[in-house]
Amino acid sequence: MRPRLQVILLGIFSLTLYLFLTDISKEFNWGEGYADRPILTYLAIYFSLSILYFSACYTLSKQPENRFLFWTLIVFGLAFRFSILPAQQIQEDDVYRYLWDGKVFSNNINPFEYAPSEVHEFKELRIQNPEIYYEIYNERNERELEKLSAFKWENPKSLKYLERVNHPDVPTIYPPMAQFVFRAVYFFQPDNIFSMRVAFLVFDVLAMLFIVGILGRLGLNKNMSVVYFWCPLIIKETLNSTHLDIIGIAFMCGSIFFLVHHRHKLATFFLALGFLGKLYPAILLPLYLQSCFEDSRKKEGNPWLASAANLLLFVGVIILGYTPFMGIGLKMFEGLKTYSLYWESNDSIFACLVFIFKNLPGNLNSVSFLSNPLPIFLSKLTVVCILMAVLIWLLLKNTSLTKEPRQFLNHLFILMALVFLLSPIQNPWYLCWVVPFLCLFPFRSWILLTGLVGFYYLDFYFDYQEIQSWTKWTPWIEYLPFYGLFLWDWCNKNKGLRKTENQNI
Numbered sequence: 102m103r104p105r106l107q108v109i110l111l112g113i114f115s116l117t118l119y120l121f122l123t124d125i126s127k128e129f130n131w132g133e134g135y136a137d138r139p140i141l142t143y144l145a146i147y148f149s150l151s152i153l154y155f156s157a158c159y160t161l162s163k164q165p166e167n168r169f170l171f172w173t174l175i176v177f178g179l180a181f182r183f184s185i186l187p188a189q190q191i192q193e194d195d196v197y198r199y200l201w202d203g204k205v206f207s208n209n210i211n212p213f214e215y216a217p218s219e220v221h222e223f224k225e226l227r228i229q230n231p232e233i234y235y236e237i238y239n240e241r242n243e244r245e246l247e248k249l250s251a252f253k254w255e256n257p258k259s260l261k262y263l264e265r266v267n268h269p270d271v272p273t274i275y276p277p278m279a280q281f282v283f284r285a286v287y288f289f290q291p292d293n294i295f296s297m298r299v300a301f302l303v304f305d306v307l308a309m310l311f312i313v314g315i316l317g318r319l320g321l322n323k324n325m326s327v328v329y330f331w332c333p334l335i336i337k338e339t340l341n342s343t344h345l346d347i348i349g350i351a352f353m354c355g356s357i358f359f360l361v362h363h364r365h366k367l368a369t370f371f372l373a374l375g376f377l378g379k380l381y382p383a384i385l386l387p388l389y390l391q392s393c394f395e396d397s398r399k400k401e402g403n404p405w406l407a408s409a410a411n412l413l414l415f416v417g418v419i420i421l422g423y424t425p426f427m428g429i430g431l432k433m434f435e436g437l438k439t440y441s442l443y444w445e446s447n448d449s450i451f452a453c454l455v456f457i458f459k460n461l462p463g464n465l466n467s468v469s470f471l472s473n474p475l476p477i478f479l480s481k482l483t484v485v486c487i488l489m490a491v492l493i494w495l496l497l498k499n500t501s502l503t504k505e506p507r508q509f510l511n512h513l514f515i516l517m518a519l520v521f522l523l524s525p526i527q528n529p530w531y532l533c534w535v536v537p538f539l540c541l542f543p544f545r546s547w548i549l550l551t552g553l554v555g556f557y558y559l560d561f562y563f564d565y566q567e568i569q570s571w572t573k574w575t576p577w578i579e580y581l582p583f584y585g586l587f588l589w590d591w592c593n594k595n596k597g598l599r600k601t602e603n604q605n606i
Contacts, residue, residue, distance in 0.1 A: 104160055104161075104163075104164050104170065105169060105170065105173070107156075107160050108157060108160060108161065108170055108173055108174065109173060111153050111156055111157045111160070112157075112173065112174075112176075112177035112180075114153055115150055115153045115154070115157075115177065115181060115331070116177065116180050116181060116184060118146050118149055118150050118153070119150070119181050119184040119185050119336070120184050121146060122143070122146050122147075122150075122185060122188065122191075122337075122341075123184060123185055123187060123188040125139050125142055125143060125146070126188035126189040126190075126191050126341070127189055129189050129190065129191050129192065130189070131190070131194065131265055132265075135565040136565045136566065138192075138561075138562075138565065140192070140558060140559070140561055140562040140565070141562060143191060143192075143558065144555060144556075144558060144559065147333060147337065147552075147555045147558075148552060148555060150333040151333055151551065151552030151555065152552075154331050154332060154333055154551075154552070155548065155549070155552070157174070157327055157331050158325075158327055158328055158331075158543060158548060161174070161322075161324040161325065161327050162322075162325065162543060164322075164324060165322065166322045166323055166324055167324065170324050171323055171324050171326075174324065174326070174327045174330060174331060175330065177331070178309075178327075178330035178331055181331070181336050182302060182305070182336060182340055185336060185337070185340050185341050186295065186298055186299070186302070186340055187295065188341050190294070190341065190342065190343065191337075191341055191342065191558075192342075192558055192561050193338075193341075193342035193343070193344070194265055194266075194267050195267065195342070195343070195344060195345070196294055196297055196342075196343040197262050197263070197265040197266045197267070198217075198266045198267065198273060198275070199275070199279070199283050199286075199297055199343070199345060200262055200283070200286075200287070200291075200292055200293075200294070200297065201217060201262065201263055201266055202273050202275060202279075202280055202283045203280075203283030203284050203285075203286055203287035203291075204252055204259075204287055204291060204292070205249065205252075206280050206281075206283065206284045206287075207284045207287040207288060207291075208248065208252070210245050210248065210249065211425075211426055211428060211429055211433070212272075212273050212280055212283075212426075213272055213273055213426050213429060213432065213433035213434075213435070213436065214242075214245075214272065214429050214432065214433075215245070215246065215249065215272065216269060216270050216271055216272045216436075217263060217266045217269040218269040218270045219246065220246060220249045220250055220253055220263070221253075221269070223238070223243075223246045223250075224250070256292075258292050259291075259292055262292055271435075271436050271439050271440075272432075272435050272436040273436050274436040274437045274439075274440045275345060275379075276376075276377050276378065276379060276380060276422075277377045277422040277423055277425070277426065278348055278349070278352075278374055278377035278378040278422060279345050279348055279377075279378055279379070280426075282300055282345070282348055283297075285300065286300050294343060297343055298340050298343055301339050301340065301343065301345070301347050301348070302339075302340060304347045304348050304350070304351040305335070305339055305340070305347050305351070307351045307354075307355070308329070308347065308350050308351040308354045308537065309326060309329060309330050311351070311354035311355050311357070311358040312326050312329050312354055312537055312540050313326050314358045315354070315357055315358050315361055315540075315541070316540060316541070318358075318361045318362060319361065319506055319507060319510075319541070321541065325540045325541075325543060326540055328536065328539045328540045328543055328548065329536055329537055329539070329540050332536050332551055333551070333552070333555075334529060334530075334532060334533060334536065334551040334552075334554065334555075335347075335533055335536055338529060338530035338533055339530075339533070342530060344530040344533075345378070345379065346378075346379055346530050346531065346533050346534065347533070348378040348379070349375045349376070349377075349378030349379035349380075349381065349382065349534075350375075350378075350533060350534055350537065351378075352371050352372070352374040352375035352378055352382075353371075353372065353375040353381075353382045353385075353534070353537070354537050355371040355374075355375075356368045356369070356370075356371035356372040356374075356375060356382070356385075356389075357510065357513065357537075359371060360389065360392065360502065361502070361506055361510070363396055363502070363503070365389070365392070365393040365396060365407070365411055366410075366411065366414060368389060369386075369389055369393075369411045369414050369415050370414060370418060372385060372386060372389060372415065373414070373415045373418035373419055373422075374418065374422075376415075376419060377418070377419060377422040381517070381520055381534055382517075384488065384492065384516050384517075384520060385513055385516060385517070386412075386415060387492060387496060388492075388495065388496065388509070388512060388513060388516075389411070390408045390411055390412060391408075391496055391499070392502040392509065393407055393408050393411050394407065394408045395499075395501060395502065395503070396502070396503070399503070442471075442472050442473060443472075444525070444526055445477075445525040445526060446525075446526045446527070446528060447526070447527045447528055447529075447557055447560075447575070447576060447579070448524065448525050448526065448527050448576070449522065449527060449576055449579075449580040449584075450484075450522055450523055451480055451484060451523060451524065451525040451527075452576065454479075454480035454483055454484070455476050455477055455480045458475070458476035458477075458479045458480055459476040461476075465479070477525075480525070481525070484523040484524075484525075487519070487523060488516075488519060488520070488523065491515065491516065491519060492516065495512045495515065495516070498512070500512060507541065510538070510541055511541075511542060513538070514535070514538035514541070514542055517534055517535055517538065518535050518538075518547070520534070521534065521535055527554075528557070529554040529555065529557050532550065532551060532554055535547060536551065539551075544587075544590065545586065545590065546583055546586040546587035546590055547583075547587075549582065549583060549586060550579075550580075550583040553578070553579045553580070553582060553583055554579055556575055556578045556579045557575065557579065559575050559578070560572045560575050563575075
């Protein structure tokens with residue numbers, strides 16, 4: 102079959118499945134009929150989409166750059182997104198927090214200060230225990246909580262959406278750039294999930310534009326942008342689950358675009374905006390500074406001064422981003438602290454580390470350190486040490502962005518991939534941070550993983566069918582094939598290198 106026809110057919114079949122997905126989403130009503138939700142049907146659709154996606158990636162990877170194929174993948178990618186925009190949320194509810202944060206911030210109240218549960222409970226506390234109430238709240242707090250309570254009751258939708266906010270006892274964890282996006286969405290249309298998705302679609306398309314620009318700058322096949330633009334994981338988690346990661350991902354892609362064009366100030370600026378979107382890209386900063394140092398030295402400038410200026414720019418943008426929220430001091434990190442200390446979900450390597458430390462002699466589980474059982478603290482310390490060791494190793498390699506741009510970007514990919522693999526929280530949408538790099542480095546194990554992480558939603562099925570004992574097997578189903586294929590490819594690659602070396606000798 103001719104590649105053009107093959108891509109068109111893959112696009113048509115995929116679009117049909119996205120429309121079917123939108124149709125079955127009507128059966129995912131919040132708070133209703135959990136046991137009857139068609140989760141297995143959803144998984145069948147998602148994995149079918151993944152198979153079509155793998156086929157499209159394979160087909161286009163074998164074709165030279167072609168304008169018809171490129172615009173075909175763009176048109177279908179947009180069609181997939183438009184078809185799923187009106188769908189109901191499938192098994193995710195983070196968007197209700199986004200809408201609430203936007204409402205709070207838009208009305209000049211610090212979204213980091215109050216947990217949603219306080220809006221529900223402060224009046225009852227004032228009546229039942231006024232002494233404790235006035236120890237916690239001052240006159241300003243009371244005014245703001247009364248205002249938030251009025252927002253809660255302003256219409257049925259507002260009340261309904263606030264009651265759907267998950268972890269209501271925890272203040273928001275979402276950083277400043279996300280808060281500004283939430284505020285902008287509230288300005289256009291309050292309490293509207295569709296508007297939030299449209300805002301995320303803008304960032305999604307922006308990320309795609311930067312990816313195409315990066316591929317063009319490196320002289321690579323722009324058709325490989327299909328790895329991002331047709332990825333069911335990106336489409337589902339951004340435009341159905343409505344997860345905010347796309348904000349930071351778009352800015353990270355922008356920073357890499359400016360980096361490969363050797364515009365280091367803009368690259369650092371966008372990296373800082375990515376950090377303000379969701380913290381992860383901070384680990385890339387040392388490599389950015391190293392590249393800036395190298396470029397400045399070649400231009401006979403002062404490399405130390407240039408690197409210091411970029412570091413100050415990064416820090417300055419972050420401080421500026423947090424400035425509107427600083428009135429409550431360190432309390433603005435209370436939600437992030439809770440998230441960092443206590444949450445663990447769908448993890449692989451981290452779960453293995455916890456298992457190892459729990460089974461060491463000495464009953465370490467009975468000891469706590471920094472609010473964590475010692476095995477969990479030691480696992481987190483191990484993760485940090487691994488990340489720092491890899492970062493130092495990459496810095497010592499001193500790969501030149503000018504001479505070896507792909508190798509340099511591969512180092513960025515390694516770091517972002519490790520952040521995901523080592524994290525105690527490996528929710529599927531966190532993997533979206535790795536997908537843009539797969540357009541440059543289309544490793545089949547990682548592309549496979551974008552499909553396998555769909556098994557995460559199997560846990561909900563087990564829970565609703567009251568067979569929770571099966572949930573312990575879900576991470577094995579998700580990650581074991583990935584790690585197996587990854588190691589297989591790694592071994593074969595090393596065998597190929599050794600064979601080449603022997604032939605040269």
